[in-house]
Amino acid sequence: MRQVSETPPAIATLALSKDYGAHRGIFDLDLDIRQGEVFGFLGPNGAGKTTTIKLLMGMIHPTRGTATIFGLDCEREAVAVKRRVGYVPGETANFGGWRGSEIVAYVAGLRGNVSDAVISSLAKRLDLDLGRRYREYSHGNKQKLLLVLAFMHRPPLLILDEPTGGLDPLHQQVFYELVREARNEGTTVFLSSHVLSEVEHVCDRVGIVREGGLVIVGTLAELIGVRVRRIEIVFAGEPPLARLGSVPGLEKLDVSDHRVTGILRGEVEPLLEAITGQHVVDLHSREPSLEEIFLSYYSGSAPTG
């Protein structure tokens, strides 16, 4: 008999891989998402976010590795898994001439035990008229309908693939509120996005995926606190480029007159040694924004850690 710990992780993957060939897919993904946290899964188009989510939802089969949700195997116990999950797919479906109310009723029928009051409340908050036909919906309204379908049964886990695509800023705020409320009720949220501000808004932890591999996972504070600094130095004379070039971890140097900017990974000490006695007029070192961290992982070669 399978042993399940008292509080299994909401999502756990072990060496999860889906190899589409030609280096496309997701490779050896190890994730551990705790119950009740909001996890942001960041990456540019084609990095493997949707593939990971489809693997978690049991839509596609892994080439190797395993994925569990609340201790349940995503492959073998898919029905039990989906009972606990609300899902927004990465692309809107085409329901043609169906009315929104019919789609919601149909999906609620498949799921069972869905309160009409909850559906109505969600539709009201998202300002979605369920009486209209699906083909008459704008892209944003189609996305709202998917949000209603994902949230309507109050699942303990929400898996959302770029959920705010097409939503106007007003309804993005409504979405953030829904996520916060869900988190307050103990719901775990796994949210893929390439909108950094969205992740900064709602996520407790962030994972960054690149070319099918997870490059870093941490809380926002950890990521920001990781030893990466945005450096800006103004020299009185010519910048000592040779000395700066030899500083370990100093990357992306940009020189403009007497001003040098760059990203410093690691210790500050070697940099200070390099500029000692160089008539520094001004020096700024600041924590990078999430956007800069994100971009730092997408420039040059893949970082190892």
Next chain:
Amino acid sequence: MTLFRLALRLGRVGAIAAGLIGVAAALAQPLAFAQLAGGTAAEREVFAQQMEILARQLTYLLPLPHGLGTMAGWIEWRAIGALEVIFAFWAVMAGSGAGRGDEEQGLVEHWLAQGVSRGRYIASRIAAFALITTIVVTLTLAAARVGSALGKEPVPASALALQGIALLGLVLCCYAIALFAAQLVTTRRSAVALGGGALLVLYLVDVVARTDGAESIRWISPFWLYDQNHPLTNGGTVDVLKTVALYVTAATFAAAASAAFVRRDLGAPLLRRPPLDSEPTTLPASDPFLRLPVLAILDQQRTSILVWAVALAALGVFFLSFTRTLVDAMLATPSFRVYMERAGLGTYTSFIGLVWFSSLVLLLSIYAIVQTNGWAADDQEGRLEVVAAQPVSRMRIVVERLAALLAGGALIVTAAGAALAIGASAAQVAIDNGHLALGSVLSLGVVFAFGGLGAAGVGWRPRATVIALGAVAIASYFLQEFTPLFGWPTPLADLSIYALYGNPVSGTVDWARSTALFGIGLIGTLIALVAVGRRDIGR
């Protein structure tokens, strides 16, 4: 020029399919004639008589024949006559695709955003289809010329060219009507339904006209206008006025479609209904069927099931309307009587059992294939992903689909059977209702077999599965029709999937074969149940 090339590219799949069918039919039929019709005048006369009998049964599918004892008459009736419906179907699909399908996918918006004018866009599509059709028709008639030459009775190229001019006019006319119909609706599916429906009505007018009916309105049918041309048969000519009428109709509808496309909003129909004064709602639909397994699917398909049921019931009644006259007339003719008795068509019941039910199972197969196509679309358009994200097993999805297919098939068969029974009573045609009910129930085996095979293949190769099932249905139908007629070996007819259905209405039920038919459905279902668990879902 780029736009024109693009339009040619977009039409290539349909053109290749239509061209292959056209060339194959036009090449094979003359060769079949050379083999089957016999060499002496007496043999030719017997052959022509037999074909005349068949032709009377198939007026809903083929035009009235002329000079069936000659290669030219055979080509006109059997080779090119059969292409009317096939090319019209192609034209409907192409017209609805150009008029609405590409727009539905956002392609038209993209092209117009590149600075292409609407007039130029639609003119390119029309011109490209006209060029493609000219090539397809030319190749088809060239194949007929080659086939007749190989059969040692070459038909004149000039006569084939005249036939080609008329056929081109018909296909362009169907395309233009479909293109115009597409301007009136918002989806490709509706465009196919409206354009196809309009052309079906016009075709049925011609079918009725083939038995000397619909005299006052037959001129409205482009199919009737086309059927009046007989350039291939001895002394035949092109009816210039009616052929010109075909081209004028095509030009008129094409111009109307172009004007409508220029005038209307993208994504909207030409004529908008005033918005209904309905209150916005945030509540789910109260329809209880939507929340119940199987019934939810049937509820979604209620309109199409109703259309199928009404159409098959109407066809059944239409078939009965001439059954009595036709059977009586044939039995009164000594040479026909011999054939009728040999073919087991000597009574009304046997005639209905063999002729109507062989058509019914073909139509039910098409119903199952259409459903299979819908399953493929569910996957491609993301609906399956939404359903699979709910706590339902993949096996349940397959089982529910097949259950809904069988339930829908049962409703259609019941409507057709009831219409046939009522129509028979009204037409004073004695028919055993018990056998009729049994034949109707067993016809569901055909639905199950095609549905099971479709379910098995759709997750693997959706498009190829639909095409393969269509090919099986058509080949099976013609194997059944032609084997007794041409005296082909019986095992050949047994290759037809419909041989497993047999003739339960007028003959005895072969339970082994009927069981085999349901067995095919069951095996297909089992394969589908295994395959659905292994495959990936999603676009």
